[in-house]
Amino acid sequence: MAMECTRCGACCVAPDIAALDKPLGMRCPHLTADNLCSVYERRPDVCRAYQADDVCRLIDAPTLEERVGKYLALFELTEEARAIRQSGCSSMRKARHG
Numbered sequence: 346m347a348m349e350c351t352r353c354g355a356c357c358v359a360p361d362i363a364a365l366d367k368p369l370g371m372r373c374p375h376l377t378a379d380n381l382c383s384v385y386e387r388r389p390d391v392c393r394a395y396q397a398d399d400v401c402r403l404i405d406a407p408t409l410e411e412r413v414g415k416y417l418a419l420f421e422l423t424e425e426a427r428a429i430r431q432s433g434c435s436s437m438r439k440a441r442h443g
């Protein structure tokens with residue numbers, strides 16, 4: 346179902362985004378403190394194509410941290426994200442190839 350984006354920021358933190366070399370669960374470096382995209386005019390196609398949907402409603406929570414946690418749990422990626430965090434990986438290339 347189509348939904349209005351509330352600019353909650355979760356989709357710029359939770360998923361891995363290959364075009365940005367962004368690992369799972371890590372904040373996109375282009376996301377501002379207000380959860381806005383600082384490169385909006387030149388954001389990658391994958392970000393342009395992203396549409397708010399039911400997931401946004403399902404992960405709704407008071408804080409960004411909670412929303413990201415719910416997003417990862419929804420897609421059963423909590424453990425994978427934890428492992429990436431623990432290994433201190435700052436990029437997807439590193440996360441994948443060690």
Ligand code: SF4
Pocket residue numbers: 349350351352353354355356357395396397398400401
């Ligand atoms: S998770 Fe959904 S509501 Fe939040 S910023 Fe992304 S598209 Fe918008």
Ligand code: SF4
Pocket residue numbers: 356357358362365373374375376377381382383384385388389392
């Ligand atoms: S480039 Fe912009 S829209 Fe894409 S994940 Fe980063 S902050 Fe979000």
